Amino acid sequence: MRTSAGCTWLLVLAAVAARSALGATNTTATPDFYCKTDADCAKYPNTVCITIEAKDPISKCTPNTAKRPACRKGQYGLCPSYQDTERGYLNAHCIFVADDSVAPSSVTGGGGGAAAATTNSTLRWLQAATVKPAETNSTTVTATRAPLTVAPPATVATTDGNSTGGGVTVGDSSGDGGQATAVASASYKIGNQTVYGIFKCADLSECDALAADSTTCRPAKCGDANSVNQCNNQGTCTHTSKLDIKQRSCMCYKGFSGTKCEKTDSGQCDVDCGLGGDCVDGLCVCKAGYDGKKYKNKQGKSDSRCTRCTNDQACANNNPCDIETGKCACEAGYTGTTCGGVEDLCVEKSCGIGSCNIVSGKAVCQCPICSPECQTCPTKDCSTCPSAASSVTLSLGALVVCALASLLMG
Numbered sequence: 001m002r003t004s005a006g007c008t009w010l011l012v013l014a015a016v017a018a019r020s021a022l023g024a025t026n027t028t029a030t031p032d033f034y035c036k037t038d039a040d041c042a043k044y045p046n047t048v049c050i051t052i053e054a055k056d057p058i059s060k061c062t063p064n065t066a067k068r069p070a071c072r073k074g075q076y077g078l079c080p081s082y083q084d085t086e087r088g089y090l091n092a093h094c095i096f097v098a099d100d101s102v103a104p105s106s107v108t109g110g111g112g113g114a115a116a117a118t119t120n121s122t123l124r125w126l127q128a129a130t131v132k133p134a135e136t137n138s139t140t141v142t143a144t145r146a147p148l149t150v151a152p153p154a155t156v157a158t159t160d161g162n163s164t165g166g167g168v169t170v171g172d173s174s175g176d177g178g179q180a181t182a183v184a185s186a187s188y189k190i191g192n193q194t195v196y197g198i199f200k201c202a203d204l205s206e207c208d209a210l211a212a213d214s215t216t217c218r219p220a221k222c223g224d225a226n227s228v229n230q231c232n233n234q235g236t237c238t239h240t241s242k243l244d245i246k247q248r249s250c251m252c253y254k255g256f257s258g259t260k261c262e263k264t265d266s267g268q269c270d271v272d273c274g275l276g277g278d279c280v281d282g283l284c285v286c287k288a289g290y291d292g293k294k295y296k297n298k299q300g301k302s303d304s305r306c307t308r309c310t311n312d313q314a315c316a317n318n319n320p321c322d323i324e325t326g327k328c329a330c331e332a333g334y335t336g337t338t339c340g341g342v343e344d345l346c347v348e349k350s351c352g353i354g355s356c357n358i359v360s361g362k363a364v365c366q367c368p369i370c371s372p373e374c375q376t377c378p379t380k381d382c383s384t385c386p387s388a389a390s391s392v393t394l395s396l397g398a399l400v401v402c403a404l405a406s407l408l409m410g
Contacts, residue, residue, distance in 0.1 A: 033061045033271045044271050044279070046179045048072070050080055052092045053202040053210065063270040064179055068251060071199045074102075074183035076239040078251055079201035081231075082272075091204045091228050094238035096197055096245060098212035102185035103196040188212070188245040199239070204230070213245050221249040223260050235261035255284075255305065267304035275337060276314060277306030289314030289321070298323060309338075316340040333358040354382030 035041050035049035041061035048070050050062040060080035064070035069077035071094035079092035187196045190213050202210050207217035218225035222237035230237050235252035239245065252261040255268040269279035276290030284306050286292070292302035292310045300310035300323030308326025315321050315328035319339035322329045330339035346356035351365035354377045358364075365377040367385035378384050 031272070035059050035061050045282075047271060050078075050201055052080055053200055053206055054092075055203075061271050063253065066179075068254070071201050071236065071238060073198050074186040076186075076199045077236070078238070078253065079236040081233055081236065081253065091230060092201045092236060093204055093207055093217070093222075093230075094199055094236055094251075095202055095207055095211045095217070096186065096188060096213070096239060097200050097210050098195050098197040099185070100196065102198060186242060188242075190245060201236075216246050216248055219246075219248040221259065223250075231261045232256075254282075264303075264305055267306075273306050275307070276309070287314075300324075300326060314338060317342075332360065333362075350381070351377065352381030352383055354385055 032043065033041075036059060038048045041047040041049050044061045046063065046065050047061040048064045049059050050070050050072060051057050051059040058080060062070045062080050063078050069075050071077045071079050076094050076096070079094050081092065185196055185198055187194050189195075195212050197212055200210065204217070208214045211217055216239075219237065223230040223232075231250035231252070234256040235250045237248060238251050239248050240251075241247040250259065250261050252258070254270045255264065255266050257263045257265050267273075267284040268282055269277075269284050270282075271279055273279050273284035273286075277284040277286045279285075284304060286302050286306035289295070289309055289311055290302055290306045292300065295311035295313050298311045298321065300308060300321065302308060302310050303326075309315060309321035309328055310323060310326070312319075312321050315330075316336075316338045317331075317334050317340065319331055319334055320329050321327075328337065328339045330336070333343055335341040335343050342358060346358075346363045349356050349363045349365065354365045354367055356363050357366055357374070365380070365382055366374040367377055367382055369386050375385075
């Protein structure tokens with residue numbers, strides 16, 4: 001069967017229109033450092049899977065060495081953190097949460113007999129809510145927690161700042177290269193009582209409701225209490241003593257130091273290197289656009305943490321890199337560290353069968369079929385534009401006519 005040139009062109013138009021009508025689906029890869037179990041973190045030496053208690057729980061591989069242990073069970077330490085502002089901020093704190101189930105049996109009465117009966121007779125209830133009631137017309141958030149079973153102070157003998165009541169040392173002494181070993185629980189004196197519990201990672205907004213002593217939630221040593229970037233997103237605000245529950249400060253990730261982890265020391269890394277690099281064998285390896293290589297006659301200077309753009313490859317949507325500042329210079333309509341976000345100027349604009357697009361920083365309604373270029377709708381609702389569905393129907397109809405004509409022509 002012969003096909004005329006006109007029919008061939010209609011075939012092409014039909015294929016284009018059908019593709020426009022179907023659209024496309026974008027997928028986003030999940031970072032390797034997200035996890036569900038410790039086994040998922042095997043690719044990162046001396047790390048474990050830690051979950052942040054929050055409205056939307058997040059689990060991330062987190063360092064767990066003797067000098068920088070992870071926050072879990074009876075061990076205070078590091079919590080997950082994003083060193084990538086494109087993913088948002090995790091203002092996670094390592095907090096002590098009261099938990100009766102981890103108290104020794106000699107305290108809870110699990111051993112039975114006369115001794116247990118004597119112990120049970122000395123058990124008291126400690127109301128853990130330490131937040132003062134809000135005054136009239138006050139905006140202070142109050143927290144109400146259930147009473148917790150605790151033992152009299154005399155039942156626990158604390159040995160030193162690195163030990164629990166049972167004298168078991170948290171972590172090991174093999175240096176930063178060895179993985180820490182967490183004990184099952186910890187205990188603190190709150191007032192004149194001893195409270196048993198565990199350490200958990202939680203968003204600062206959850207601290208008042210979860211912490212055994214909520215007066216420890218906003219220590220000045222970690223930064224401004226209202227900041228979403230305490231410890232500069234490069235460490236964790238954590239307890240630092242097993243004797244004094246109120247001693248809290250920043251514990252830094254590898255490569256950072258300072259009282260609030262504000263200093264960058266090296267390109268050493270635990271799990272991630274932020275936006276522009278990958279952590280490979282404990283060192284940050286910069287990606288294209290951050291590696292200091294020349295691209296289209298533009299070449300900036302890279303840094304050890306891969307935080308500076310060095311050419312336009314680092315910036316999305318054809319936006320340029322300012323090599324003097326090391327930041328992407330977003331044009332109108334784009335936002336974010338890499339200009340990957342598009343400002344949603346179309347929320348309040350209805351385009352009917354058309355689509356709203358950002359053109360020169362403005363929201364513009366355009367016809368659904370672009371042939372060869374997208375045209376601005378002649379009416380507000382784009383009702384006079386040909387739709388994708390109608391174009392497909394017309395094109396298919398034309399194909400039928402072409403096919404019949406070809407048969408008649410022999």
